[in-house]
Amino acid sequence: MSERPPMVRAEGLGKGYGSGPTRLEVLDGLDLEVPAGQMLAVVGPSGVGKSTLLHLIGLLDRPDRGRLALDGLAADDLDGNRRAGLRSRLIGFVFQHHHLLDELDALDNVALPLRIAGVRAAGARDRAAELLDAVGLTGRASHFPDQLSGGEQQRVSVARALAMRPGLLLADEPTGNLDRDNAERLFELVIELHLKAGLTSIIVTHNEEMARRCDRIFRLAPRAELSSDVRTV
Amino acid sequence: MAIGAELHVASRYLVGTRRWTPVVTVTLISLLGLGLGVFALVVTLALLDGFQSGIRSQIEARAAHAEVRPTSGRRLAEPDRLASLLQGRLGEVEIVQVVRGMCLVGSGTGAVPASVVGRSDTDRTTVDSVLARRLGIGAGDRIEVISARQRLTPMGPLPVRFTADVGRLAPPAPGDEAGTVELPLDRAQRLLWGEPVVGAIELRDPADPWGLGDRARAILEEAAAPVRVAGLVELHRPLLTALALEKIMIFVAVGLMLVVAALNLLCNVAMVAAEKRKDLAVMAGLGSTPGSLRRLFLVLGLVIGLVGSVAGAVVGSAVAITLDRTEALELPSGVFMVSAVPFEIDPATLALVVAVALGLSAGAAWLPARLVARREPAEGLRYE
Numbered sequence: 001m002s003e004r005p006p007m008v009r010a011e012g013l014g015k016g017y018g019s020g021p022t023r024l025e026v027l028d029g030l031d032l033e034v035p036a037g038q039m040l041a042v043v044g045p046s047g048v049g050k051s052t053l054l055h056l057i058g059l060l061d062r063p064d065r066g067r068l069a070l071d072g073l074a075a076d077d078l079d080g081n082r083r084a085g086l087r088s089r090l091i092g093f094v095f096q097h098h099h100l101l102d103e104l105d106a107l108d109n110v111a112l113p114l115r116i117a118g119v120r121a122a123g124a125r126d127r128a129a130e131l132l133d134a135v136g137l138t139g140r141a142s143h144f145p146d147q148l149s150g151g152e153q154q155r156v157s158v159a160r161a162l163a164m165r166p167g168l169l170l171a172d173e174p175t176g177n178l179d180r181d182n183a184e185r186l187f188e189l190v191i192e193l194h195l196k197a198g199l200t201s202i203i204v205t206h207n208e209e210m211a212r213r214c215d216r217i218f219r220l221a222p223r224a225e226l227s228s229d230v231r232t233v
Numbered sequence: 234m235a236i237g238a239e240l241h242v243a244s245r246y247l248v249g250t251r252r253w254t255p256v257v258t259v260t261l262i263s264l265l266g267l268g269l270g271v272f273a274l275v276v277t278l279a280l281l282d283g284f285q286s287g288i289r290s291q292i293e294a295r296a297a298h299a300e301v302r303p304t305s306g307r308r309l310a311e312p313d314r315l316a317s318l319l320q321g322r323l324g325e326v327e328i329v330q331v332v333r334g335m336c337l338v339g340s341g342t343g344a345v346p347a348s349v350v351g352r353s354d355t356d357r358t359t360v361d362s363v364l365a366r367r368l369g370i371g372a373g374d375r376i377e378v379i380s381a382r383q384r385l386t387p388m389g390p391l392p393v394r395f396t397a398d399v400g401r402l403a404p405p406a407p408g409d410e411a412g413t414v415e416l417p418l419d420r421a422q423r424l425l426w427g428e429p430v431v432g433a434i435e436l437r438d439p440a441d442p443w444g445l446g447d448r449a450r451a452i453l454e455e456a457a458a459p460v461r462v463a464g465l466v467e468l469h470r471p472l473l474t475a476l477a478l479e480k481i482m483i484f485v486a487v488g489l490m491l492v493v494a495a496l497n498l499l500c501n502v503a504m505v506a507a508e509k510r511k512d513l514a515v516m517a518g519l520g521s522t523p524g525s526l527r528r529l530f531l532v533l534g535l536v537i538g539l540v541g542s543v544a545g546a547v548v549g550s551a552v553a554i555t556l557d558r559t560e561a562l563e564l565p566s567g568v569f570m571v572s573a574v575p576f577e578i579d580p581a582t583l584a585l586v587v588a589v590a591l592g593l594s595a596g597a598a599w600l601p602a603r604l605v606a607r608r609e610p611a612e613g614l615r616y617e
């Protein structure tokens with residue numbers, strides 16, 4: 001069996017915000033490698049740069065320094081269109097706030113990435129309906145985001161992230177806004193889908209218990225040398 | 234590149250929303266602004282076209298549609314040959330040989346200088362109302378026409394003169410303040426030249442007044458006649474230029490309303506972009522390219538522009554046509570040649586107005602669209 005490249009390889013990744021005296025270096029020389037199929041938990045105090053890291057890996061932002069390769073492909077010098085293409089095909093995102101589009105119902109929200117990728121409306125809706133079934137929201141297809149509970153919103157969001165059958169799932173505190181039960185159920189769902197779809201997943205979480213159920217925990221600290229990287233299994 | 238998804242989202246912003254959103258409000262305001270601008274422009278230009286086409290048809294109705302003149306001097310060589318050549322080639326066209334000059338016209342009370350024109354299509358003496366007023370005469374009175382040309386008589390040189398009875402009073406030619414007396418051609422020739430000189434040939438063709446000049450010119454150039462042909466445009470160049478200029482100025486002045494409406498559209502599209510910043514970032518995150526997000530806003534602007542300008546054009550045209558048909562806006566009688574304010578819709582003008590409105594809308598949407606696409610998606614995802 002030939003060696004598969006790691007799904008994520010970041011070397012010396014650096015990112016800061018602002019300029020002059022208010023300049024804030026958030027990530028500085030971060031190295032991270034995530035093998036295909038792994039489920040990685042990223043934990044760390046608030047404001048340490050977890051979202052920033054996820055945005056860089058998800059090609060939603062550009063690093064100031066360092067190199068990033070996704071699934072063996074160097075992503076550093078790609079133009080906006082190529083980055084958009086990679087986001088579409090390779091990456092699924094679940095945000096802390098569900099970030100569903102208010103004007104679209106659940107079905108159309110899930111179908112959106114497919115429509116963006118050029119799938120025809122009918123086909124996209126069929127697949128979206130399947131996905132809503134898979135996340136346990138059969139029958140809620142024509143509900144709009146504000147007619148769904150927080151847990152349901154996040155389920156729709158998970159379904160949307162998986163619509164294009166991505167290889168890499170990035171979730172930024174997906175359970176952050178949910179109560180214990182709902183958080184637990186959503187996390188179960190993510191694990192189940194991760195295994196079923198053979199995903200590589202990076203999940204930012206505050207919840208130690210959930211983090212321990214992942215394959216590996218990456219603890220982000222304010223100074224790079226304090227960060228730790230632990231395999232749980 | 235497919236933009237079906239972006240279009241889908243844009244259309245959901247505009248219609249089919251379940252609530253009254255700021256996006257819908259600003260869109261309606263933009264629509265109203267553009268619609269009003271187009272409406273004003275269409276009605277104003279229809280009014281202008283109405284008056285101008287009145288002036289044009291007056292030109293067509295009274296004066297010659299083309300005139301054949303000598304290349305130099307005041308005598309037309311071989312006028313009869315030219316006239317029969319033109320008659321043969323142009324067919325159903327009125328052809329009149331004319332000669333023009335100046336003379337004194339006297340009545341019992343004295344003499345005043347006036348233009349004189351001899352025409353081959355009349356056998357009566359006609360005085361226009363300007364000259365009649367200056368002389369204090371009316372139809373049926375006797376006038377004396379005195380030439381600047383002299384004739385040797387037993388009493389020494391005397392001016393050529395004759396008397397005539399005024400047949401009827403003609404309406405004055407616009408801008409003619411001296412007045413004109415119109416005579417049969419042979420009388421005018423005797424008066425002005427003492428020999429059968431023709432100064433010009435006038436042509437009229439009510440079926441094609443504006444093209445007659447070109448047709449006549451082609452025929453005479455082919456015949457290598459030493460003449461110049463002035464068409465309707467050349468004959469009335471100052472007036473027609475003024476009319477065209479007037480239309481351009483009005484278009485630009487009232488068109489500024491459209492520019493203001495477009496600036497309003499720009500602000501509103503920028504507002505939508507700010508309002509929907511998170512959605513744009515999410516769509517980018519889901520794979521929308523910068524270009525397709527840019528097109529989303531272009532389409533938004535163009536849809537607003539199209540709906541607004543078509544609505545404005547339709548309503549404006551309807552109002553103009555209704556006002557024209559019903560003659561609702563009356564004019565004081567006797568001052569103008571028409572009794573009610575005329576409106577005329579010119580399709581080319583209408584198309585131009587809509588095109589300008591669309592162009593401005595696209596431009597107005599383009600600026601915020603560029604800003605949107607330049608941002609990295611993460612910037613729009615900052616949690617509130």
Ligand SMILES: Nc1ncnc2c1ncn2[C@@H]1O[C@H](COP(=O)(O)OP(=O)(O)O)[C@@H](O)[C@H]1O
Nearest residue numbers: 017018026045046047048049050051052053612
């Ligand atoms: N666009 C931005 N401009 C300025 N500062 C930012 C921006 N994005 C994030 N930050 C700052 O960077 C730090 C890390 O943010 P973030 O990655 O969201 O942290 P976390 O997700 O770990 O809570 C925070 O201090 C945050 O205030």
Ligand SMILES: [Mg+2]
Nearest residue numbers: 050051052172
């Ligand atoms: Mg965060």
